[in-house]
Amino acid sequence: MGGEYVRRISVGEPQPAFLKAGMYAKERLRTRSLSGLGRLLDASQVWVVLLCTGVAAGLIAAGIDIATNWLGDLKHGYCGGAFYLSRRFCCLGLEAGETCREWVPWRAAVGAARSGYVVEYFFYIVFSILFAATASVLVGTYAIYAKHSGIPEIKTVLGGFVIRRFMGAQTLIIKSLGLCLAVASGLWLGKEGPLVHVACCCANILMKPFPSLSKNEARKREVLSAASAAGISVAFGSPIGGVLFSLEQLSYYFPDKAMWQSFVSAMVAAVTLQFMNPFRTGKLVLYQVKYTRGWHDFEIIPFAVLGVIGGLYGAFFIRLNMRIAQYRKTTIIRKYPITEVTIVALITALINFPIIFMRPSPSALVADLFQECSKTTEDPLGLCVDKTAPPIILLLLSSVLGILLASATFGLQVPAGIILPSMAIGALYGRSMGMVLQAFQRTHPTSWIFSSCTPDVECVTPGVFAIIGAASALGGVTRMTVSIVVIMFELTGALTYVLPIMIAVMLSKWVGDAFGKRGIYESWIRFKQYPFLDNREDPVPDVAVSEVMTRTEDLIVITEQGNTLAALDALLATQPYKGFPVVTDTRDAVLVGYISRSELRFALDQARRGGGAGDDTECVFSSPAAVAGSPFPMTPRVRGDAGVVDLRAWMDATPITLAPGASLLLVAGLFQKLGLRYVLFARHGVLQGLLTKKDVFEVLNGEEEGEAAGSDSQTAELVGMIIIDGSCTE
Structure with missing residues (x-):
């Protein structure tokens, strides 16, 4: 690797997600200055932010649910008594089968009795396009960061990098409004992933009044990990699943206290959502x-088949979605994102309306597919009729069309999640398999296979197969395991079927991993070239670190003596690097330590304000004898007649150091498992070079055009507005 290239990618190292606040001298100085009550108040700040985040996420999720239902029903008609009410609230209190006279369908509103189907088809298409295009315009005009799911970016942030202005107030507003419009448009997308982004935006905004959190990247990312759990909690009504989702899918580092913080945040969010009760059901479980009836032993085989199908679906969906995204990026389509959204919305509306299984929202569809057929159960989709062949064929057709539409939709310039569409697709093919098995059992009730069935009692429950199919599809797309099982249990309350769900999820992951280790979110991280170093199993090049590290002659270093305060100020003003090795002198380069840019900047400012140092004051990183004072002062100040500022306390005197002959595999493992931001290399104490997390990312992913991983790079995928770097502020 050439010197210029090495220097470019070594500019900005990421802040490690695991880094404790006390490891910074600046943080130690702040905490030591606090009294007993001050420390208590300081420790309580994180809990105040988490509690408020949970409440905010619950309130916003309830508002999104209410607005989405009203907008979605507006495609079919309106409430004559109160235009602002959705159909559920307009017809609230009516008995089953009773006609709702307050609800006015569009065919009645325009007085078109004979051509009523055409009129409703027309209004459905018009409102679908209007909602989708409006969402795209809002995102493109006011907050480009609000598009897509947001989970790949959150994983990148929690992995130790900063995406500036990604979680601001404007993004929160546009994400929430755009999510209401996008879901109501009928596009095959969900709100679950974007709600994680919404919750993280709430946490980021609420941290602003607390500098000890907002100015400390390590503590900030712990709060964001907990906030992401609140997002899944309000998306599914699944607080425990939210905690596990944050642990399994999002967090790069998850200490014990993060588990407790995530639990509290998810619980508060769920309690707030239930208190708001947006659907007036009084229940937190969405699809109870x-x-x-229970399940029988012979059903294990079709359950396992559903798991295999889920893995195949996940692998196919990821490849198809990535192909579409690559085509969108490399053709003229990328210049007209709003037009693309409009065309996809038009095609989706044209397909959805005539097919009864595609007309409802994915959430309503999943709820109907999960239900058991009984005399008291409503059957709006006709799943409980005796003629099974037409529904089965239509279910399979809807599943295939859903895959195609979701693949084209996930990646458009609108807020979009993939969790609920995958569940709907899996529930469609799962319900169809359950209906096939049910028909076969009814035709051959005396077969030895069905010997465990009770006579005159329905043996097979197709709704169970819908649940298993939904779990398998979700596992195939995201490659999650434990969190999916818990989320499905909390969604349905069906504890009896945990074992079949576990079997299906396990097989879906195995089959999906056979075609590629990356789930949909990791695939998008790689596609956008975000600097995320995941704990993957891909082979690492068998080379020595000396071949890829930034060598000493290409580094900007600081000598332990001979620097003035003005010289160090000039160094910070002219060099964009995020840290500097400290050596004895430039000729021998014996390693003394490493000082980060933020620590050096803060120390110099303290020396000017509190120590009375001037531009000509010497700054040293040497032993106590050189400055005639007590070692490791916490406040830099002028010492001795010569006027010397001791900066040793602000330097990391024991940085992680390896021999330059170490293998890249070892170093990559340290970066992945310990969350390091840099590693220094020395031989017999002499500095040989430096390697940052971004260096390793570039080596493992190769040099590609497009989005660069350097600290000064701009991500072209987001119109050059999101700057990814390792700085300490956003």
């Missing part, structure tokens, strides 16, 4: 099912 009450099955009157």
Whole structure:
């Protein structure tokens, strides 16, 4: 690697997600200055932010649910008594089968009795396009960061990098409004992933009044990990699943206290959502099912088949979605994102309306597919009729069309999640398999296979297969395991079927991993070239670190003596690097330590204000004898007649150091498992070079055009507005 290239990628190292606040001298100085009550108040700040984040996430999620339902029903008609009410609230209190006279469909509103189907089809298409295009315009005009899911970016942030202005107030507003419009448009997308982004935006905004959190990247990322759990909690009504989702999918480092913080944040968010009760059901469980029958041993085989299908679906969906994204990026389509959204919305509306299984929202569809057929159960989709062949064929057709539409939708310039569409697709093919098995059992009730079935009692429950199919599809796309099982249990309350869900999820992950280790979120991280170093199993080049590290002659170093305060100020003003090795002198280069840019800047400012140092004051990183004072002062100040500022306390005197002959595999493992931001290399104490996390990322992912991983790079995928770097502020 050439010197210029090495220097470019070594500019900005990421802040490690695991780094404790006390490891910074600046943080130690701040905490030592606090009294007993001050320390208590300082420690309570994180809990104040988490509690407020949970409440805010619950309130916003409830508002999104209410607005989405009203906008979605507006495609079919309006409430004559109160235009602002959705159909559910307009017809609230009516008995099953009773006609709702307050609700006015569009065919009645325009007085078109004979051509009513055409009129409703027309209004459905018009509102679908209007909602989708409006969401795209809002995102493109006011907050480009609000598009897509947001989870790949959150994983990158929690992995130790900063995406500036990604979680601001404007992004929060546009993400929430755009999510309401995008979901209501009927596009095959969900709100679950974007709600994680919404919750993290709330946490980021609420941290602003607390500098000890907002100015400390390590503590900030712990709060964001907990906030992401609140997002899943309000998306599914699944607080425990939210904690596990943050642990399994999002967090790069998850200490014990982060688990407790995530639990509290998810619980508060769930309590707030239930208190708001947006659907007036009084229940937190979204798709509660009450099955009157259990499952039988012979059903293990079709459950396992569903798991295999889920893995195949996940692998196919990821490849198809990535192909579409690559085509969108490399053709003229990328210049007209709003037009693309409009065309996709038009095609989706044209397909959705005629097919009964595609007309409802994915959430309503999943709820209907999960239900058991009984005399008291409503059957708006006709799943409980005796003629099974037409529904089965239509279910499979809807599943295939859903895959195609979701692949084209996930990646458009609108807020979009993939969790709920995948669940809907899996529930469609799962329900169809359950109906096939049910029909076969009814035709051959005396077969030895069905010997465990009770006579005159329905043996097979197709709704169970819908749940298993939904879990398998979600596992195939995201490659999650434990969190999916818990989320499905909390979604449905069907504890009896945890074992079949576990079997299906396990097989879906195995089959999906056979075609590629990356899930949909990791695939998008790689596609956008975000500097995320994941704990993957891909082979690492068997080379020595000396071949890829930034060598000493290409580094900007600081000598332990001979620097003035003005010289160090000039160094910070002219060099954009995020840290500097400290050596004895430039000729021998014996390693003394490493000082980060933020620590050096803060120390110099303290020396000017509190120590009375001037531009000509000497700054040293040497032993106590050189400055005639007590070692490791916490406040830099002028010492002795010569006027010397001791900066040793602000330097990391024991940085992680390896021999330059170490293998890249070892160093990559240290970066992945310990969350390091840099590693220094020395031989017999002499500095030989430096390697940052971004260096390793570049080596493992190769040099590609497009989004660069350097600290000064701009991500072209987001119109050059999101700057990814390792700085300490956003």
